[in-house]
Amino acid sequence: MATSLKIDEELKGRIQHLADLRHRSAHWIMCEAIKEYVVREEARESFKQEAVRAWESYKANGRHLTLEEADAWLAQLEAGKDAELPECHE
Template structure:
């Protein structure tokens, strides 16, 4: 796939502003895309595994337990909290 002229022009302009080549910008964009998409894929696989485990065992956390656990966040004193 080839880039259209407008995209090439934009890459060139941004590269000049950032003191980077268009190739560097494209490589970085592809790497960020891959990292984001691979993380999403991993999360989806983990969700599927959790769902399959639930279907097999029926084990789940009650909503009240999760709510109580979440309510505990921010309750502990930190060096920056006011007492």
């Protein structure tokens, strides 16, 4: 799929400078930048959708962990312990 992209001269110069430093083509630099952007934005959207699902689940059943419960569990994981996720409750 051929796609054209219009960018201003200042950005075009920056891309070319980076391409020269990396011994790559400007096309390669732009493709890499687009790939990284898409991966990052897909991950951000996935995180957002997971949060929406969690909120909907909480509204439907009221099950949750308190901040203290979650914090204690995370502290155990951070300390390298193999801690089980606490049971959610109402």
